[in-house]
Each structure stands twice: as C-alpha cells, then as structure tokens.
Amino acid sequence: MLEFHRSVCRYESIRENQEPLRARIREISQTKVRYGYERIHIELQREGWKVNRKRVYRLYVEEGLSLRYKRPKRHVSAIHRKPREAITNLNEVWGMDFVSDELFNGRRIRALPIIDLFSRECLALFVAHNIRGDDVVQILDSIAKERGFPRMLRCDNGPEFISKVLDKWAYQHAVKLDFSRRGKPTDNAFVESFNGRLRDECLNAHHFPTLENAREILSAWKQEYNERRPHSALNYQTPAAFAAAMRFSKNDSTQEKPNFLI
DSSP, rough: OOOOOEEEHHHHOOOOOOOHHHHHHHHHHHHHHTTTTTHHHHHHTTTTTTOOOHHHHHHHTTTTTTOOOOOTTTTBBBBOSSOOOOSTTSSSEEEOEEEEEEETTSEEEEEEEEEETTTTEEEEEEEESSHHHHHHHHHHHHHHHHHHHOOOEEOOSTTTTSSHHHHHHHHHHEEEEEEEEOOOOOGGGGHHHHHHHHHTGGGGGGGOOSSHHHHHHHHHHHHHHHHHHGGGGGTTTHHHHHHHHHHHHHHHHHHOOOOOOO
C-alpha cells in the first residue's frame, strides 16, 4: 500500500501556455539586438503583459538569447545576437586563430591557420614574425581568389581581428564576423583543436633555425594534414578528398538532367 494522498496522482498543472510569451521575447530580441532581459521585461510591461522579471529571465536564458560581451566599437560586420546554425556546405564558415612559437635563437614567430569548418580543410597556414590586420586581409583575399568569399568568419577578439581594416574587408564582401565570447574558446572549438594538433605534431617536434625553415616545415605539415590525414568527423576521409567530393556532387546536382521524352 502506498502512503500518499490521491491528489498527488491526480494533480494537473495550471500553468499558462508560455509559448506566446517566448515568441514575443524572441521578436523583441531580434529587433532590439542590444536589449538584455531587463529591458525586454520593460517592453513587455508597456505592451500589457502581466509577467514578472524572473519569468522573463528564465525564458530569456532558455531561448539562448543572452548577450555576448560588448562587441568592438563600430564593428558593423559583427554579429549582434544570432543562434549558430549547422554548417552544411563549403565556404559557409571559416575559422582562424593565432598560434605562437619561437625560432632556435628565441625570436618569436606566429602562425595563422584559416580553416573551412565544414570540410575541416586548412586553407592557409601563414607564418611570420609579426602578423597585422593588413596581413590577415591579404591572406583572406588570396584564398578568396581561388575559392570565393565565405559567408561567415569566426575568430577571437585579438587586435588583428577587431581592426578596422578587417571590418572594412568584411563589410565590402558581405562577410559576417562571429567573435568568440571572452573566456569561451569553445566558441571557436575546431580551430582550437586544430592548433592543438599543429603544436603537438609539428611545432613541438621540430627546431626552427630560420623563419624560412619554419615556413617549409609548416607548409609540408599542412599538405600532409589536408591530403593524407584521415579525419573521423569526415568518415575517415581526408579534408581535401571530402571537399573535392562535395564540389563534384554540387556541380552534378546543378547540371540539367537530360530529357528522354520524344
């Protein structure tokens, strides 16, 4: 015999349907892109919604609308607030981040890998003593000449990435800049993982007497990574083979099918 009151079994929730409120919160956040939950709560009160601040906050968080840290000043190409969508094609999203090392004499060098996050292909692996915003734009332009421009570019808040020259380049070519939140390297997780492989398999395994030697070794490693290394996320295909197969299937689907009717 179970010793509890029968009303416990027969209880039915009397909570109101929250979906209209959720929808309105999403609408306000999309039109008022820099509003936090408190300002959204005020907007709701003005519209006649009888809802307290704690409920607005709970729904606001559940919908994933929390604002990121303040974006760079006048960065017109930066994304304000938008849920990340699944990447479904080549050139949709590129990612980039710096990794540092040093020559045998102790002088610092920096490497900038740029990755297609769909095919996992390393599009560029630029190595220099210093890399400025102008250099980043030149590298992106050189890739775009062969592959076209990406729809979005993921990066952190480094000075080279928040520079006006990169913002201007992105604005001119309709490329959205998706900045990582401060202290959240998982916002650009694949590039962080790529840099870890680069350090373990290449940077930590070699001494670099000169900058030219470092460029040769990293270029060879990039070719090995793209053309020889199987990737588990690609069903153990290499990034280059996967990208080639995707381009072939896309071209094949766009070809006009023959008409066999007489």
